[in-house]
Amino acid sequence: MKSFEFHIPTKIVFGEGKISLIGPYANKYGKKLMVVYGKGSIKKNGVYDKVIKSLNEQHLDFIEYPGVKSNPVLSHVNEGISLARQEKVDFILAVGGGSVIDEAKAIAAGLCYDGNVWDFYNGTAKIQEALPVLTILTIPATASEMNGGTVLSNEETRQKFGFIDEHLFPKLSILDPTATYSISPDYTAYGAVDAISHATEGYFTHDNNWYPVQDRIVESLVKTIMESTEIVLKKPDDYYGRATMMWAASLAWNGLTTSGVDGASVPCHMFAHVLGAFYDIAHGAALSIITPAWMQYKYKENIQRFAEFSANVFGLEGKNPDETAQTGIEALKNWFKKIGSPVSFKDAGIPEGDIEELSEGVLEIADLWQIKGYSKNNVKDILSLCL
């Protein structure tokens, strides 16, 4: 194993009814906060009322900052930074999914920085300080509630960049599975795809050393995410199904599956971010298109690993490792279809003609994230497999 640091300072408070405890938990981070949320789904499912009641009971002074988009954008972050600075808030509370949490992190870091917050995303500045962020998770997918990652889109430059920084771990995250009962079937599916992608990217890309702890945890999480997705698509208020999916998604991208693993990278996320920057497409939907195409293109570089995935996750065995690997890729693609997530540009209404421009965006992220082995040609080939 390669050397690593593992440190998750975030306190997870998990279970039904825990959202109503946000006031007492928040109390110790200051007197004034900004509550960041999206387009109002938390008002429909009752989460908003619980949060506001609990904050009021603790006599906390708060301002609200709604309107975070599914792919959070720089302009809205900048407005949030100005407002938070003007109102002199002590900390940020994100109530929502990964997008809301990512934007809250951007505001928390941007407020403590004199320059443009985008500098952190394009790699020209490093975070020195950030306000504390607390989260109440309503969509399991990105694991942003339990990691130091954030992703943001710059509308002007048509870039969607992300990075990880230790200052961005939330101090506290409340995970109440009942808050996820109202997630629509499509977004339930997209969340599952995202979590599976987080778990597997390192698994498919690491070097050929021996990582049985990490690889087996990956396989365990993928099987579990698949099972729990099928349960909740049939019965959206199945507590064990929602709880299992929620916890598995957090564990899929909190460092557990990649710590100590050498060579792990995130090529499918690299492609998916570009699709997210170009089109109005959910992150999970972009990943379910890219992932099978990427696997199909890449599996020959490590047939054994892809065959193990097929055998250990799907219980499949072909006549030879190549066939085993291929049937596993097909099985994953079919499963994405089965849960209603797109597996081609056509499924998602993405035009065929943008491949040239998309490939430039992909290479830009490859450069930024230092992902080796991608050229204009092979990126275009992979994108062509998505048609």
Add this chain to the structure above:
Amino acid sequence: MKSFEFHIPTKIVFGEGKISLIGPYANKYGKKLMVVYGKGSIKKNGVYDKVIKSLNEQHLDFIEYPGVKSNPVLSHVNEGISLARQEKVDFILAVGGGSVIDEAKAIAAGLCYDGNVWDFYNGTAKIQEALPVLTILTIPATASEMNGGTVLSNEETRQKFGFIDEHLFPKLSILDPTATYSISPDYTAYGAVDAISHATEGYFTHDNNWYPVQDRIVESLVKTIMESTEIVLKKPDDYYGRATMMWAASLAWNGLTTSGVDGASVPCHMFAHVLGAFYDIAHGAALSIITPAWMQYKYKENIQRFAEFSANVFGLEGKNPDETAQTGIEALKNWFKKIGSPVSFKDAGIPEGDIEELSEGVLEIADLWQIKGYSKNNVKDILSLCL
């Protein structure tokens, strides 16, 4: 899943060469520390020299407190508390295995308490404060480097008690696999048994709800610990083997396998602690005697779970679930034998005649830890299966 809190504030620094960084890491916890260690194995394997050199380079003022026993004892803890108080140390550095770390935690908590530190162990007081503890792990087994647990023996009362408290998480733990190359084959085996017991106790005892995340991680860790043990028993300086075992043992008892699981308890540790209090026996050796006997006695209460263990860990399948479960128990017992850990009182030279007295000790811990379902009769029956 039941509600839970998951919070591991410990920062893990993992990898070859990391011990020499202890000085810079320690610097921020104060100017004066107490270095706690055992009977001198760290002087033979070079770890001591690296630690002292790094502390000196940072001009840290330190006192040494060696002599921690394999089963750490209250009298030595009390002396350590007096010394640390007199010398006004700011924090404690434990260099060793679980026993050393457990004793360091006891000193760290006892120093901030006016009463007898044993009060924390017998449940009559709760920790309000503790000095910071840093650790350099040299024997993977207890996961004390990544949890809030501590176990201590009281020679006067012949009791070995343990408890978990959030104040006792180490601030920082350095895990260098090369520091474990010199562990003898028997202690390598005992460490593996302890880690397997930590992983499986909750798995075997939880209720019949659906815990696929936790159960699969348990199965993954057990398989991995077995594989890595076999590797390092053949080749003690196999880096990947030692690294894998070290990380797997930490994950086996840091909350990951039990968070959200209802009904999980630690009956085998309950028995093993009594053996440790009565005889000069290594903790892992006590567990390899107790565990198969306990499994044999208990499996009929949940044949399905034990059959799954047999199938998913050993790949065994009998004519029916009962047979599958039994062959799995036999396989685990045989594996303990194979790696050189005792599986009977006879193997360990424990006299047959103490069962009556031992059973009283077991019931005392059952009461303290609130483990239900144990009576004088069934405890004696389980102990009789150990002969």
